[in-house]
Amino acid sequence: xxxxxxxxxxxxxxxxxxxxxxxxxxxxxxxxxxxxxxxxxxxxxxxxxxxxxxxxxxxxxxxxxxxxxxxxxxxxxxxxxxxxxxxxxxxxxxxxxxxxxxxxxxxxxxxxxxxxxxxxxxxxxxxxxxxxxxxxxxxxxxxxxxxxxxxxxxxxxxxxxxxxxxxxxxxxxxxxxxxxxxxxxxxxxxxxxxxxxxxxxxxxxxxxxxxxxxxxxxxxxxxxxxxxxxxxxxxxxxxxxxxxxxxxxxxxxxxxxxxxxxxxxxxxxxxxxxxxxxxxxxxxxxxxxxxxxx
Amino acid sequence: xxxxxxxxxxxxxxxxxxxxxxxxxxxxxxxxxxxxxxxxxxxxxxxxxxxxxxxxxxxxxxxxxxxxxxxxxxxxxxxxxxxxxxxxxxxxxxxxxxxxxxxxxxxxxxxxxxxxxxxxxxxxxxxxxxxxxxxxxxxxxxxxxxxxxxxxxxxxxxxxxxxxxxxxxxxxxxxxxxxxxxxxxxxxxxxxxxxxxxxxxxxxxxxxxxxxxxxxxxxxxxxxxxxxxxxxxxxxxxxxxxxxxxxxxxxxxxxxxxxxxxxxxxxxxxxxxxxxxxxxxxxxxxxxxxxxxx
Numbered sequence: 293x294x295x296x297x298x299x300x301x302x303x304x305x306x307x308x309x310x311x312x313x314x315x316x317x318x319x320x321x322x323x324x325x326x327x328x329x330x331x332x333x334x335x336x337x338x339x340x341x342x343x344x345x346x347x348x349x350x351x352x353x354x355x356x357x358x359x360x361x362x363x364x365x366x367x368x369x370x371x372x373x374x375x376x377x378x379x380x381x382x383x384x385x386x387x388x389x390x391x392x393x394x395x396x397x398x399x400x401x402x403x404x405x406x407x408x409x410x411x412x413x414x415x416x417x418x419x420x421x422x423x424x425x426x427x428x429x430x431x432x433x434x435x436x437x438x439x440x441x442x443x444x445x446x447x448x449x450x451x452x453x454x455x456x457x458x459x460x461x462x463x464x465x466x467x468x469x470x471x472x473x474x475x476x477x478x479x480x481x482x483x484x485x486x487x488x489x490x491x492x493x494x495x496x497x498x499x500x501x502x503x504x505x506x507x508x509x510x511x512x513x514x515x516x517x518x519x520x521x522x523x524x525x526x527x528x529x530x531x532x533x534x535x536x537x538x539x540x541x542x543x544x545x546x547x548x549x550x551x552x553x554x555x556x557x558x559x560x561x562x563x564x565x566x567x568x569x570x571x572x573x574x575x576x577x578x579x580x581x582x583x584x585x586x
Numbered sequence: 587x588x589x590x591x592x593x594x595x596x597x598x599x600x601x602x603x604x605x606x607x608x609x610x611x612x613x614x615x616x617x618x619x620x621x622x623x624x625x626x627x628x629x630x631x632x633x634x635x636x637x638x639x640x641x642x643x644x645x646x647x648x649x650x651x652x653x654x655x656x657x658x659x660x661x662x663x664x665x666x667x668x669x670x671x672x673x674x675x676x677x678x679x680x681x682x683x684x685x686x687x688x689x690x691x692x693x694x695x696x697x698x699x700x701x702x703x704x705x706x707x708x709x710x711x712x713x714x715x716x717x718x719x720x721x722x723x724x725x726x727x728x729x730x731x732x733x734x735x736x737x738x739x740x741x742x743x744x745x746x747x748x749x750x751x752x753x754x755x756x757x758x759x760x761x762x763x764x765x766x767x768x769x770x771x772x773x774x775x776x777x778x779x780x781x782x783x784x785x786x787x788x789x790x791x792x793x794x795x796x797x798x799x800x801x802x803x804x805x806x807x808x809x810x811x812x813x814x815x816x817x818x819x820x821x822x823x824x825x826x827x828x829x830x831x832x833x834x835x836x837x838x839x840x841x842x843x844x845x846x847x848x849x850x851x852x853x854x855x856x857x858x859x860x861x862x863x864x865x866x867x868x869x870x871x872x873x874x875x876x877x878x879x880x
Binding site: 316318356358359361362363364365366367368369371372390391392393394395396397398400401403404407409410411419420421422423424425426444447448449450451452453454455456458459460461466469472473476 | 610612650652653655656657658659660661662663665666684685686687688689690691692694695697698701703704705713714715716717718719720738741742743744745746747748749750752753754755760763766767770
């Protein structure tokens with residue numbers, strides 16, 4: 293039986309690219325043609341359009357739950373329905389929720405996102421500030437039900453340096469906090485390595501820090517990187533190259549605004565948001581193909 | 587106009603204790619008398635009972651959203667209704683959500699929990715792994731609408747040492763990660779200090795690490811500590827003493843299971859869960875009163 297990492301690698305190979313489409317809807321950018329009675333229903337309609345447009349092209353989508361939660365339980369329902377719809381179209385779904393807590397509380401989150409009853413997702417993002425107590429309950433669920441997590445290691449934002457780039461003392465000298473977390477994540481995932489050679493316990497590594505990604509790629513050879521920050525946040529294809537292993541695998545590259553709102557900088561216009569998204573995905577696939585595994 | 591910290595300090599002084607009741611419902615421990623058609627409705631019924639029982643005794647309640655989210659959007663709705671009911675009974679509500687993200691995504695969370703439309707809460711817990719980019723959007727909302735946040739600094743769980751107790755290099759030597767975060771939080775909150783002398787930007791400091799709390803109290807004189815880990819997690823009144831300033835203020839002490847499920851270790855039985863909760867609060871208030879400000 294294949295674990296989450298195997299399924300993800302297989303999907304990447306089948307689609308021929310490692311693109312993750314971020315489903316981060318914003319009311320101000322919703323085309324008129326998808327508007328419904330409420331923001332939540334509008335988001336769902338828009339997402340279905342994007343999913344229909346990209347489902348045959350990309351392996352993964354990643355809805356970011358904050359955009360939905362700001363509309364409360366109605367937004368949460370739209371998030372659930374988005375995940376379910378994406379899965380029904382054969383896409384792997386990463387719930388970007390950055391949850392973190394301990395013990396039975398973390399178990400609650402693991403159940404919410406990976407238990408299969410509330411949110412229908414294949415993986416969830418997790419923040420490691422609490423240490424392994426906050427990660428283990430998720431790992432246990434991954435083990436039982438072939439799900440995955442992506443643990444924040446080095447994030448794409450500017451102030452990620454405030455904590456993540458600090459030098460910490462280790463017996464032999466110093467290492468950066470993100471390196472320490474990289475070692476932790478690689479070890480936490482060591483028992484979850486599948487047939488593909490990759491682990492179901494992944495890491496979030498921002499596209500905006502290629503030098504740090506290079507270091508982390510060495511520390512975490514079996515870990516799949518989820519890479520945000522491509523496109524709108526400033527990361528280019530060359531920047532994400534260090535996130536891949538020599539086999540051309542080991543990373544998925546997320547783009548949100550650059551794909552879902554591609555219509556804003558194209559001739560298609562709002563009504564053509566689906567075609568614009570398809571074009572943007574194809575362009576990104578070519579850009580990545582030029583640098584991966586070379 | 588009073589800010590969040592002022593309102594919190596005023597509520598503590600009015601009630602005469604710094605107790606925060608954690609509303610962390612679990613299906614296995616729901617008394618028969620509150621059971622409804624769904625877990626979500628059952629939780630809401632139970633919470634209303636607890637809120638009615640303690641509203642005249644304590645200043646604050648803290649529902650932990652993971653327990654609700656595991657039941658999806660229905661659970662989320664029960665969380666919203668719990669917060670709204672608690673506020674309607676005059677209680678200050680801290681949404682324990684440990685949210686964290688950057689830019690517009692963090693703004694989404696800030697809107698969700700502090701915007702007043704989705705969740706009716708007065709404050710939310712935030713995880714600082716991403717640096718100030720992940721905290722600033724919350725601070726902005728706090729400033730505008732007299733809300734508060736509590737940033738994780740030193741958590742009560744055992745493996746919190748894995749990252750939080752690391753020695754980081756600073757120009758003059760070394761300090762622990764939790765000390766570094768303590769300095770950050772105190773500075774992030776410096777412009778949010780109210781008439782009470784305390785800031786609306788608070789810190790989470792676990793009851794299980796009194797030595798570290800003592801150090802943090804010195805680093806963060808104007809910061810209010812939200813202290814989990816009392817009771818069921820092992821923290822006693824003596825352990826939380828270092829969390830208070832000499833004025834007897836500066837901390838709120840959370841107990842969840844020890845209060846809401848007090849009926850399990852009392853003569854009241856399940857039907858008397860409200861009376862058991864009141865007794866548990868009174869006992870905790872006496873324990874704290876014996877050590878605070880002495």
